[in-house]
Ligand code: NDP
């Protein structure tokens with residue numbers, strides 16, 4: 088199915104199956120239905136995977152259907168009772184594989200999980216590296232615009248620096264995303280009143 092989308096100045100064709108993406112969005116909305124983001128308004132969690140998929144499609148012009156579906160689903164296994172087997176049965180092995188690559192092992196201590204993200208990034212697939220950057224872009228935009236209510240400035244600063252370490256290993260998969268990340272972190276630091 089071909090879908091038209093308008094980005095403001097130009098109209099482009101998004102050559103992906105809308106039904107697949109709508110099924111993924113509906114699945115994610117159901118799984119995350121009781122979760123909220125950490126901002127002061129406790130926004131619905133689903134806003135985040137929607138933002139990640141939207142960023143890939145609209146700002147980075149990603150046309151890869153499996154990657155866009157995986158973006159919508161990327162936090163379901165890490166943060167809900169959804170399983171990789173369920174994802175494979177519902178969306179196929181490619182989508183399952185991408186989500187698996189970006190899913191942390193929550194049985195590990197947080198510090199170790201964060202180090203593993205940095206170490207694993209350069210070895211991830213092209214699709215997973217794009218999804219990782221998009222996820223980090225959305226999170227640093229949230230840190231700047233609607234941060235976790237109880238985070239000190241130093242915690243925000245540390246989080247931004249950690250995303251740089253992860254993104255360093257993801258670069259080269261999509262030049263547009265690399266540039267969007269660079270703009271986003273610059274803007275977030277400016278908003279927090281800090282230098283790089
Ligand atoms: P967490 O992993 O606990 O929280 C960040 C994650 O929360 C994001 O990756 C995002 O994950 C999710 N999230 C939900 N809502 C928001 C939002 N509004 N804005 C941004 N992210 C949101 O962070 P850490 O505890 O790992 O903290 C980051 C750094 O801070 C670490 O390096 C840690 O060591 C350090 N730290 C510093 C402290 C201090 O006081 N200085 C105290 C504790 C930690 P997702 O995409 O999965 O939704």
Ligand code: ZN
Nearest residue numbers: 135161162222
């Ligand atoms: Zn995420």
